[in-house]
Amino acid sequence: MASAPGSGRSFPYVSFLRVYEPLDAFSDAQQLAILEQRTRERHVTEDLDRVDALRRITRLVSDPFPHHEPDLVRVLHYPRSNGTTAPYYCPNQLAVRTSLAAESLEQTIRGPLMDVLLPEVAREAQQARLDPETLSESTAKLHTRSATWGVPFSWFVLIHEDDLTDVVDDDGEVHTVRVAVTISECIDRARRAVASLAIAAPELDLLEDLTELTEWLELFRRDAVVELDYGPVADLVFPDESPMDVRMGIECLAEADMTGAAAAYRRLASRWIPIRQLARAS
Structure with a gap:
């Protein structure tokens, strides 16, 4: 089914794997925040997220962390067996996710470049803004995973081609x-x-x-819903047969059919390696 497109593109390509839970899966404080945002259209939420990200990375002083803005909540209406739909919610958890991303960056970049990208004063201010108890709970149960320059093959195991699919496009361009x-x-x-x-x-x-x-999925309630959001990389691959190729590759390996497994991998590689090579393009 088609939806109204959001504006703009993210670059590099970023894809997301999100878990949405029913309202009563959240604390009272979280429920209040969710109820304030539950009627907002999805494309409006995505636009707000993009605008906020651009504002944070274009500050005069290098500081990509969120400050005291309210956390965004995404809403997904998923069909019930009786023909109606039910709302499910995914908190953005941006403060925690940016903190974890900064820690990951520190493991790969050191010295003056790290101080330019993430000045120590910005990191210290971010730690001071975080509530230790909330940080611990959110870190243990992150609702969102992200990947740049493509979709991890493991994510494709979770979905099939006949699952509920929402194509967000405009004038032939898949957003x-x-x-x-x-x-x-x-x-x-x-x-x-x-x-x-x-x-x-x-x-x-x-x-x-x-x-x-x-193990990550098992942290959530069994009545939750998972969403794979391709992001703008979808315009390069959709319609995408990757879920079927991954499934066939695993089935071929289980049957000791190395020829079939190799063929499935070649199809995946021809589709995704050129995209991942963009990460090293100049």
Whole structure:
């Protein structure tokens, strides 16, 4: 189905894997914040997120952290078995996610460049703004994962081509594609893939990624909904057969069909390696 597009593009390409839960899965304080935002259109939320990100990275003083802005909440209306839809909610948890991203960056970049990108005074101010108890709870249960320059192959295990799909486009340009499915189905799919790979190809990085992904999904209630949001990279790959290729590759490995597994990987590689190479393009 199609939705009204948001404005602008993110660059580099960023994709998201989100978990949405019912209102009563959240604390009283979180519920109040959610209720204030539950009627907002999804494209408006995405625009607000983009504008805020641009404002943070273009400050006169280098400081990409959010300050005291209210956290955004995304709303997903997912079909019930009786033909109606129910609302599910995903808090952005931006303060915690940016803090974790900064910690990850510190592991890869050191010295003067780190001080330019993330000055120590900005990092200290960010820590002072965070409530230790809230930080601990949010870190243990992050609702959003992100990936740049493509979609991790492990994410494709969670979705099938017949899952609920929302194509957000305008004048032939695909702004994003969002695929939603119940978390219980995602966990079942991931567990089956883990069981197959553990026997057929225990050395694959995909097995480790899927095991960790399954553990993350198991943190949430079984009535939650998972959404894969391709982001603007969807315009380069949609319609995308990656979920089927990953599934067929795993099935071929389980059946010791190396030819079939290699063919599935070649299809994936031809689709995604050129996109990932953009990360190193000048």
